[in-house]
Amino acid sequence: MSSHPEKAYKNLDFLNSPAARHIRILCEYEEPRQRFKEQRVHDTIVFFGSARARPSVVAADEVAHLEREVGRSVDPHAKLELERSLKVANNRVRLGRFYDDTRELARRLTEWDMSRKAARRYYVSTGGGPGIMEAANRGAADIEGGRSVGLGISLPFEEKVNKYVTPELAFEFHYFFTRKYWFLYLAKAMVLMPGGFGTMDELFETLTLRQTGKIKKPMPTVLYGTDYWDDVMDVEAMMRWGTISEKDLQLFHRSNTVDDAFEFLVDAIESSESTSEG
Numbered sequence: 001m002s003s004h005p006e007k008a009y010k011n012l013d014f015l016n017s018p019a020a021r022h023i024r025i026l027c028e029y030e031e032p033r034q035r036f037k038e039q040r041v042h043d044t045i046v047f048f049g050s051a052r053a054r055p056s057v058v059a060a061d062e063v064a065h066l067e068r069e070v071g072r073s074v075d076p077h078a079k080l081e082l083e084r085s086l087k088v089a090n091n092r093v094r095l096g097r098f099y100d101d102t103r104e105l106a107r108r109l110t111e112w113d114m115s116r117k118a119a120r121r122y123y124v125s126t127g128g129g130p131g132i133m134e135a136a137n138r139g140a141a142d143i144e145g146g147r148s149v150g151l152g153i154s155l156p157f158e159e160k161v162n163k164y165v166t167p168e169l170a171f172e173f174h175y176f177f178t179r180k181y182w183f184l185y186l187a188k189a190m191v192l193m194p195g196g197f198g199t200m201d202e203l204f205e206t207l208t209l210r211q212t213g214k215i216k217k218p219m220p221t222v223l224y225g226t227d228y229w230d231d232v233m234d235v236e237a238m239m240r241w242g243t244i245s246e247k248d249l250q251l252f253h254r255s256n257t258v259d260d261a262f263e264f265l266v267d268a269i270e271s272s273e274s275t276s277e278g
Contacts, residue, residue: 024174024175025175025178028173028174028175028178028179029178029181032171032182035168035169035171036182036186039168039169040121041121041123041149041169041186042120042121042186043120043121043122043123043186043188044122044123044124044125044149044186044187044188045109045122045123045124045125045187045188045189045190045191045265046125046126046183046187046189046190046191047102047106047124047125047126047132047133047135047136047190047191047193048126048127048132048190048191048192048193048195048198048199048202048203049098049102049131049132049133049135049191049192049193049194049195049199050095050098050131050132050193050194050195050196050199051127051129051130051131051132051133051198052092052095052130052131052196053092053095053096053098053099053102053131053132053135053193053194054092054095054096054099054131055096055099055100055103055135056093056096056097056099056100057096058096059089059092059093059095059096060093060096062089062092063086063089063090063093066082066085066086066089067086069082070082070083070086095131095194098132098135098193098194098224098225098228099131099132099134099135100135101193101224101258102132102135102136102139102191102193102224103135103136103138103139103142104139104258105136105139105191105224105258105261105262106124106135106136106137106138106139106140106148107139107140107142107143107146108139108258108262109122109124109139109140109262109265109266110124110139110140110142110143110146110148111143111146112262112266114143114145114146118273120273122188122189122269123140123147123148123149123169124136124137124139124140124146124148124149125148125149125150125151125183125186125187126148126149126150126151126165127150127151127152127153127179127198128149128150128151128152128153128161128162128165128170128171129152129161129162130162132193132194132195133150133162134162134164136148136191137150137162137164137165138162138164140164141164147166147169148164148165148166148169149165149166149169149171149186150162150165150166150169150170150171151171151173151179151182151183152170152171152172152173153172153173153174153176153179154172154173154174160172180202180205183202184206184209184215187219188217188218188219188269188272189219189220189221189222189265189268189269190206190219190220190221190222191221191222191224191261191265192221192222192223192224192252193224193225194224194225194228194229200233203223206219206221207221207248207251207252210251211244211248211251218268218272218275220253220264220265220268220269220272221251221252221253222252222253222254222255222261222264222265223252223253223254223255224255224256224261225256226254226255226256227256229254235248235249236249
């Protein structure tokens with residue numbers, strides 16, 4: 001007696017084929033939606049930044065270790081490789097401050113959120129990876145009962161979702177655009193620490209959506225680390241060339257201290273709440 005044919009929704013070969021791509025995209029929309037609903041997550045404060053950042057103490061220890069190894073090395077080829085590694089490590093020392101500041105800012109925002117009597121909750125949200133993302137999730141976890149979101153993505157060179165993400169709020173995406181949707185759909189504020197291509201992509205896509213009115217909700221946005229942003233991005237030049245308007249410079253707030261960033265975000269969020277309630 002022949003067995004029943006396999007049901008389409010159980011056919012993994014089909015579900016992983018190009019023909020079923022639209023089904024996989026819908027899954028990356030609907031499964032997170034259901035989980036956010038169950039976990040009562042409606043509002044987030046998103047942190048973006050470099051995956052290469054490490055705690056300042058860890059980065060400094062790495063430099064000290066490599067400096068000793070360079071001093072001991074007698075093989076010229078090995079010494080050259082160590083010197084290259086040392087150069088990378090010294091760059092991580094510069095980023096270390098931002099790991100530490102991210103952790104502290106996320107901790108303060110989580111503490112502020114949990115101390116409020118208001119019904120709305122604002123969860124720290126990140127890409128779920130290492131570096132700045134880990135620091136933000138870690139800061140939220142520093143507060144007893146603190147919860148945070150990790151919207152991870154499958155990449156060949158990146159670790160799994162970091163251990164500080166709340167397990168029920170840990171996700172793994174395949175498509176960048178569905179992941180970005182969930183970043184921006186829930187976001188009520190954003191913090192951009194120094195970062196690379198990915199951070200720039202997220203920054204300029206968000207600025208474009210706000211500039212063109214596709215995002216209509218208030219979105220207080222902090223560019224943290226004035227030395228870094230002044231070095232890599234001259235938005236004022238775009239205004240001088242006439243490719244953006246002067247008012248577009250108001251789409252973000254530059255900050256260089258945890259105190260300033262915290263005060264700006266809290267004031268902006270509470271002001272937005274007051275306006276919507278009024």
